[in-house]
Amino acid sequence: MPRGASAGEDYSVGDVSVVMGTYNEEEAIATVLEDVDRVTDGQAEVVCVDGSSDRTPEIARDHGARVIEQEPQGYGVAVREAVLSADRPVVVTTDCDDTYPMERIPDFLDRINEGYDVVSGDRISRGAKTMPWLNRQGNRTFALLASLLMGTRVADTTTGMRAYRQHVIEDITWTENTGLSAELLIRPLMRGYDVCEVPIEYDERLGETKLDPFAGGAAIAKSIVTVCLEERAR
């Protein structure tokens, strides 16, 4: 049981906002949004912060999502806007590439209802066999680096699928771009929020990646070091 667990909280799928950055994801977006709709009975709010030049935003609107247009400026700029735009008390993030298991949203919600502030989908513990080898090694290394700097072992710092209590998003100032996913885990953990990881499956991506593994990897490593040192100095 998490330390801060408050009795009587019972959020349902209608209390969830599912948010994502979308950048030329027309191959995947219909599948992702249909999965969200099916799993939440059409009751979740869906927010897409979109920088696409393809049909992604039209498809999103046709599926009932709220689309916020934004010039493409990178993953974290989009996802920060997305999490801050959510209107519901539980905020679930995902990528819009059909890699993350939307059918696990109810499990994430259960952990929030148990009292956790952040529930993080851990792709690594189940092997992430569909992840390209270089990405898998990189993600393992990022998790090890963050664990050493935080003094707490985490398995996956760079996952895109998490659930957050909305007040956690609002309590903290977010500064990172490519490294935002790591920041969204590290700052709450180091401030004593109740955080848990749940192992998830991870699928092959539909459509083209938006991440350059070398420049992106260097940016993530820099974010992890910066954020951990800032949190230690607080």
Ligand SMILES: Nc1nc2c(ncn2[C@@H]2O[C@H](COP(=O)(O)OP(=O)(O)OP(=O)(O)O)[C@@H](O)[C@H]2O)c(=O)[nH]1
């Ligand atoms: N609006 C917006 N969305 C973005 C931008 N960059 C990435 N995204 C979205 O953010 C999510 C994560 O990007 P991905 O390309 O999946 O990055 P990744 O998961 O590290 O790489 P893969 O392993 O290839 O999936 C996707 O839904 C992208 O469409 C951007 O500059 N603007």
Ligand SMILES: [Mg+2]
């Ligand atoms: Mg992805």
